[in-house]
Amino acid sequence: MIPESLRALLDDTQGQRHTEWAGREVWLANEPWGELAVSLQGAQVLHFLPSPETATAEGSLPSPETATAEGSRCADAGGWLWVTPTPQDLPGAIRGGIPLCWPWFADEHTADESPDRSGPMHGPARKASWILEAVDEHDGGVELHLSPAERLHSQLAPRAVIQANAQRLHVELVTEHRGETPVKFSAALHSYFAVGDVHGCRVEGLAGARYLDKLAGFAECDQQGELGVRGSLDRIYHSNREVVLDDGNRRLRVAKQGSDSTVIWHPDTELPDDTPADAGRHFLCIEAACTRLDPVWLVPGAQHLLGTTLSLEEQP
Numbered sequence: 001m002i003p004e005s006l007r008a009l010l011d012d013t014q015g016q017r018h019t020e021w022a023g024r025e026v027w028l029a030n031e032p033w034g035e036l037a038v039s040l041q042g043a044q045v046l047h048f049l050p051s052p053e054t055a056t057a058e059g060s061l062p063s064p065e066t067a068t069a070e071g072s073r074c075a076d077a078g079g080w081l082w083v084t085p086t087p088q089d090l091p092g093a094i095r096g097g098i099p100l101c102w103p104w105f106a107d108e109h110t111a112d113e114s115p116d117r118s119g120p121m122h123g124p125a126r127k128a129s130w131i132l133e134a135v136d137e138h139d140g141g142v143e144l145h146l147s148p149a150e151r152l153h154s155q156l157a158p159r160a161v162i163q164a165n166a167q168r169l170h171v172e173l174v175t176e177h178r179g180e181t182p183v184k185f186s187a188a189l190h191s192y193f194a195v196g197d198v199h200g201c202r203v204e205g206l207a208g209a210r211y212l213d214k215l216a217g218f219a220e221c222d223q224q225g226e227l228g229v230r231g232s233l234d235r236i237y238h239s240n241r242e243v244v245l246d247d248g249n250r251r252l253r254v255a256k257q258g259s260d261s262t263v264i265w266h267p268d269t270e271l272p273d274d275t276p277a278d279a280g281r282h283f284l285c286i287e288a289a290c291t292r293l294d295p296v297w298l299v300p301g302a303q304h305l306l307g308t309t310l311s312l313e314e315q316p
């Protein structure tokens, strides 16, 4: 699901351009391989819509004659990600797409005693200004490199890499330790997936996994069978496996790297203020994360990569 105003900007885009949406600088691509929108607030992917029917082979560019056919996107014109049509004003964060939560997930602040301990829910990275340092041709699509405009932590430095082509979207958040003492941190790629109706969704790949139920005081539970979404959910699964999101219309593979926690979140009817009721039924969050279950201890000079890769499940 994509807000009409963002849809209009993408429709007016031929190739790639910088423009403004909801008061934020955004980078847009409308290319033969598909569409991508990235907000420079938070280095946040807002929208991704590949053109799989036009791909001739893994990683190869389709011919221009076939590639720009709008019809190839009609069945799925909203894209794979959900963005609220009513984002809060700056300096608030945009709800939707793939927010980068760093250097802590939720309120799990870094364990060191530095000033880095304090800050907003999900950390300062998603509200910060990022700089788009490079846009490269990559694997039949693009690869973007982004870094924060200002320092966000006294010892850790994040950077983001976003790759998009006709087959997949890949986002990675790399954390480099440039300081002197070991630091513990957590993080999440807080992906909001567009779904037909959240209550009809099934998430496959978590059967048998242990999880913490945040709605039951972090009670430890076991996932019995595959997860069907019926009401509100706020769970941290201890799992490094890929999952498949099936909303009845589409089976999306959600793979991940450098993550032993998978967060599943939907507030059901208790929607945040920036989410209209009719829009709130159309997302489900599946987050590749490092949480209290698998915090990262980084030593000076080391780096950690948290990644997620989205693709359609191959048809048999």
Ligand SMILES: O=P(O)(O)OC[C@H]1O[C@@H](O)[C@H](O)[C@@H](O)[C@@H]1O
Residues within 6 Å of the ligand: 106, 121, 122, 190, 214, 234, 235, 263, 265, 272, 287
């Ligand atoms: O409203 P925010 O700050 O984006 O957070 C949304 C949700 O994000 C999820 O990752 C958390 O598990 C939830 O507890 C939280 O409510």
